[in-house]
Amino acid sequence: MLKILKYSFYDLMRSRWSYVYFLFYLILGFVLLFLNNDVDKAVITLMNIIIVLTPLIGTIFGVMYYYNSKEFTELLLAQPINRRKIFMGQYFGISISLTLSLVLGLGIPFVFYGLFKSAAIFNFSLLLVVGAFLNFIFVALSYNIALSTENKIKGFGYAILMWLFLAVIYDGVFLISLIIFNSYPLDKFSLAATMFNPIDLSRILILLKLDISALLGYTGAVFRKFFGTNIGMFISMSLLVLWVVFPVLRMNLKLRKKDF
Amino acid sequence: MKCKILIFFLFISFTVSAKQIVVCKSCSVKTIKEAIKIAEDGDEVLIKKGVYKEQNIVIDKAISLIGEKGAVIDGNNEGGILIFQTNNFKIKGLKIVNVGLSYTIEYAAIKVIKGNDFIIEDCVMENVFFGILLEKSKRGIIRNNKISSNRKNEASSGNGIHIWSGEEMEVYKNEMFGLRDGIYFEFVKNSLVHDNVSHNNIRYGLHFMFSNNNTYHHNEFRNNGAGVAVMFSKFIIMHHNKFWLNWGAASYGLLLKEIYDAEIYDNLFEQNTIGINAEGSTRINYKNNTFLRNGWAIKISGACYKNVFAKNDFMSNSLDLSYNSNINDNKFDNNYWSEYTGYDLDKNGIGDVPYRPVKLFSYIVNKTPEALVLLRSLFVDIINFSEKVSPVFTPDDLMDNNPLMKRAND
Amino acid sequence: MIEFKNLHKRFGKLIVLDGLDLEINKGGIFAILGPNGSGKTTLIKCLLGMVIPNKGEIFFEKKSIHRQWAYRNNLNYLPQIANFPPNLTVIELINMVKNLRPKAANSEDLIELFGLKSFLDKKLGNLSGGTKQKVNIVLTFMFDSDLIVLDEPTNGLDPIALINLKEIIQKEKDKGKTILITTHIMSFVDEVADEIVFLLDGKIYFKGTIETLKKQTNNDNLEHAIANLIAKQYA
Secondary structure, X not given: OHHHHHHHHHHHHHOHHHHHHHHHHHHHHHHHHHHHOOHHHHHHHHHHHHHHHHHHHHHHHHHXXXXXXXXXXXXXXXXXXXXXXXXXHHHHHHHHHHHHHHHHHHXXXXXXXXXXXOOOHHHHHHHHHHHHHHHXXXXXXXXXXXXXXOOHHHHHHHHHHHHHHHHHHHHHHHHHHHHHOOOOOOHHHHHHHHHOOHHHHHHHHHHHHHOHHHHOOOOOHHHHHHHHOOHHHHHHHHHHXXXXXXXXXXXXXXXXXXXX | OHHHHHHHHHHHHHHHHOOEEEEOOOOOOOOHHHHHHHOOOOOEEEEOOEEEOOOOEEEOOOXXXXXXXOEEEEOOOOOOOEEEOOOOOEXXXXXXXXXXXXXXOXXXXXXXXOXXXXXXXXXEEEOOXXXXXXXXXXXXXXXXXXXXXXXXXXXXXXXXXXXXXXXXXXXXXXXXXXXXXXXXXXEEEOOEEEOOEEEOOOOOOEEEEOOOOOXXXXXXXXXXXXXXXXXXXXXXXXXXXXEEOOOOOXXXXXXXXXXXXXXXXXXXXXXXXXXXXXXXXXXXXXXXXXXXXXXXXXXXXXXXXXXXXXXXXEEOOOEEEEEOOOOOOOEEEOOEEOOOOOOOOOOOOEOOOXXXXXOHXXXXXXXXXXXXXXXXXXXHHHHHHHHHHOOOOOOOOOOEOOOEOOOOOO | OEEEEEEEEEEXXXXXXXXXXXXXXXXXXXXXXXXXXXXXXXXXXXHHOOOOOOEEEEEEOOEEOOOOOHHHHHEEXXXXXXXXXXXXXXXXXXXXXXXXXXXXEOOHHHHHHOOOHHHOOOEHHHOOHHHHHHHHHHHHHOEOOOEEEEEOOOOOOOHHHHHHHHHHHHHHHHOOOEEEEEOOOHHHHHHHOOEXXXXXXXXXXXXXXXXXXXXXXXXXXXXXXXXXXXXXXXX
């Protein structure tokens, strides 16, 4: 598996898009830090970008890589290698190279800026951790979609739809249902609804650090427990891990019966 | 000659009356009560090192009560400790501990009833019910004291410095924590509160009720249950205070309720659940304040008229402003908003596009508090944007026409 | 060497293999023929473990290949479409495949033979279809395995490369290898194949030498003989 990982990784690391992605974050980081000099604001803007963009890029890279390397995958399948390892290798190759683009792209400007002296280091590393999780989650989800859809165009469409659903539509439905059922106690519902969407989950994780003063304005006991203690952080983190584990498991399950 | 004798006698009587009474375990005067009994106006009672278990010490003479280092009066949790019913007294350097708890009587470490012209300084009060309680008094100075308790709820706790009906008081450089209210003013006029630190109190760090013409400045209010409350008062000046880390469902940096004609300037509100909550507050000028990383920088809950917000910095708050109605009679001008995305083509430091500080999302959160979990979601940004383009739910005339491009109070 | 037993495979409603039985002995060149959609590629992919049959079993050197992968070390496969990671260079790809198989490889001679030397440092994405196919052939033949599976090996090759390919195939055969080929070029079959396996409707319709086929159909021309086979079926 490590060999496949290595080759997928090198392959991606050499593609133009990885550089574009890396440069994008690099420029973004420098612009945010050196043009407005306000770390708090930079972290907030970064959060908005990371939460929307990393899932999108992860999704696109995932399906694109799967379909583009289909024939090559077939060549690998004919080699004496366990097919599970081939796909796990590719999966980790993509996820790691995307994560590296993110971490280096944003990390370099922050190091230049003197992040290690600043108090924002924790918030910033949290952002990177969440971004990495989102990469792993969305590459896994898009690989699942690609594995289940033979048609490239359809697969691409489904993947983008999934992203659109999780990034925008889900929250819209969520907000509307909150408004409609206004008169019921909603704290458990709203927390649960957050857990079922990895983007919301990541957002909450960052909010726990950035906007804790607002979140503590809630009256519900469940909220207070969730936001006021480390429980919230712990639960969200473990759920993010599950969001990686389940799609990967499903991928392996699908692979057992998949014809190429 | 007669005149000389008179002067001589006056001199004698002066030196005699200004005698010093020393209290200690091995002295002839062993208790504070005994000392008070033999003291006369103008005397100094010096309390030597040691623990004195006494309660309800009534002082009705104009004396100075001075504590040596290590002098402790222990009330044994049975009632109040020092009760002054006199003018022109002074108390200094004492440590007073363990005031009794009562649900009917306001026991205090130091209680002053109808006393004028006094100084309370350098005292440490621990495990108190009420710390310093002044009733119907004037011209007192309370400085450099440290008052604390460890009570768990509002009902079983008292206030640090509690003034009921007073005038021309000056309260400064004190530290209050673990109490109900750090400082409580009710019917107090023309008084000054400055350079105090009030933190970790169960209710308010500072609380004004029906108290007009007071000023407080350079104080720090941190991590109190509900911040600072100014209620039913007029002509209060608040400046250079720091309100921070007041977190909770009903927590504010500053709560304004039914107040008129106040000046609020050069204050810092940092990381409070709500920076300022204003309810029925009219003719108030908010100038040069900094709101940094609060949940809500300002929440206007109703009936607030003719307020002016100018030259304030709103930076990285979860929500800058919340209105519970779409009527606006307040003016926002020349503030810095970190979320402002406009431009300044003529380079005059003022953005060319007005800024709308009330977002649709803050309106939704007012109606459905749980919606707050969607803060900073892409969907919320989209609906905020559409509301910005054509306001329906938020006051359409509420905007800052001259938003600053750079901070006003850097 | 290879045994297919009662192999069934369906893609949705379409039945591709329908109880196929086939035994292939060690040594010789076998051409797997059949009209489009007769299941040639599916059969090969079943053997490679890329397609999982609904029913039936496949034995490779007397061992079932179900959920196995190590047996593929003794098998070389030339896929139909050569599409490689566009960012790798030719030499990197060759080294990578070498790296992936725990087996000695001899690529130098083949690279020489197909004139790929000047392409070694080019990225695969920039190569023409024919050159890619040459790389594909190098990757297939550089290992010494008992079974060689070629899916449409002649695609896009120029005449010289084609001659080279035929030579290599002959050489491997002489070493006693078993070679499976699918192709539509009958002259190629006529030239290289020892035996023909003719697939129709998911079953083996004919298995035997070219001579037997020609005799059976009374036809001297292989192309016509095959056409005859199909026509008989539909008659």
